[in-house]
Amino acid sequence: MSTFRFKLLTTAGEIEQGIVELPFFDTSAAIRYFERRGAIVLEISSIPEAIAFVMRLLRKRAVRVKRPILAEFFNNLSMLLEAGVPVLSALEELEEDTEHHFLKLTIKLICTDIEGGQTFAEAVEKHSQIFSPVLLNMIKVGEETGTLDKMLKKCSEHVQHLHEIIGGTKRALMYPAFLTLTVIGSMVFWFWFVVPRIVGLFKDMGIALPLPTRILLWLSNFFQAHTGQMILVITTLIFTFITLRRVSYNFRYYTDRLLLRIPVLSTIIETSLIARISEFLGILIGAGVGISRTMKLIIDSIKNEVFKERFTRVDETIKTGENLSTALKEARAMHTFALRMISVGEQTGKIEEQTEYVAKVYRDKLNALVEVLGKTLEPAMLVFIGILFAMLIGGLLLPIYDMMTKLS
Secondary structure (H helix, E strand, O other): OOEEEEEEEEOOOOOOEEEEEEEEOHHHHHHHHHHOOOOOEEEEEOOHHHHHHHHHHHOOOOOOOOOHHHHHHHHHHHHHHHHOOOOHHHHHHHHHHOOOOOHHHHHHHHHHHHHHHOOOHHHHHOOOOOHHHHEEEHHHHHHHHHHHHHHHHHHHHHHHHHHHHHHHHHHHHHHHHHHHHHHHHHHHHHHHHHHHHHHHHHHOOOOOOOHHHHHHHHHHHHHHHHHHHHHHHHHHHHHHHHHHHHHHHHHHHHHHHHHOOOOHHHHHHHHHEEEEEHHHHHHHHHHOHHHHHHHHHHHHHHHOOOOOHHHHHHHHHHHHOOOOHHHHHHOOOOOHHHHHHHHHHHOOOOOHHHHHHHHHHHHHHHHHHHHHHOOOOOOHHHHHHHHHHHHHHHHHHHHHHHHHHHHO
């Protein structure tokens, strides 16, 4: 793969320019690639790999196609194919309707590859930054079995479900994080601006400071004197944590293990993971993907090292001849309810329906958890914030009370 900067004159007479990765190493092949669709190449140049690597990092978020947009693309393509429209014509029609620049360019490149003799699955496989391995396997199976329209419909549903699971997980974690940042911000404001000024006023008036006020003053002075060092230490710890997470498997494993032992957070993580894994199982097994390949795709998709290790054991157990539910039970990879449903699915030959049901149950459980968490944390955090501010206000009002007592 090489990265090219291009400028084209399209068949509609418009100038189009951008940056794209193509499976060529020379500009002449890239020119032929663009000209297959009737475009005239005005400028094209290969970008050095070092610069291309940096650009990929910077453009990673910019070129990301959001899941609802991707789900809509699959759903529309499925409906067009079901109506009897050829895949190339359907893609060209969707290209005109798509507003997302990067997705539009991707569809155009897929059309070019199909015109060059490749299948839809082969053309899509080049764009792994948009289409996950699970989606690529579903598309491949759909083409091989002649059910591409139905498989694309399932792709759309899968992407939408995945969006719900990840969105629910983020909402569950975002509220506590927001409240924590609010408390920290309030404390910084009080200790940096409010306390020093009020205490300074007391000193100017010659008021003796009681113990709670002296504690607040000490905390305020400490905070102001060591703010730079505190920011440096916190930044260093965050950078070290992120670096160790990237380079050290043991560090990732033990931090993931620690997260799974934190009461509320562990429930959120496990519910989200089981929902996603059940979704993958139902989709892939229902699509006819072999159990060994399914396990590999699931293992690659899991970010939590503890669950990744459990499903690696599941894969090894299945290879010895055990069925899926037994392997999952031995590895303690899922909750009892999920294991029971998967076992029933294996016995009745309806594992796709059962895993879809499990995924739905855990999606609903995650949404309910988000609502309960918000309703539970809000009063708890309000009480906590109230206690903190009561201590602050009390420490600042005590000198005034002492002064009023002496005057009276």
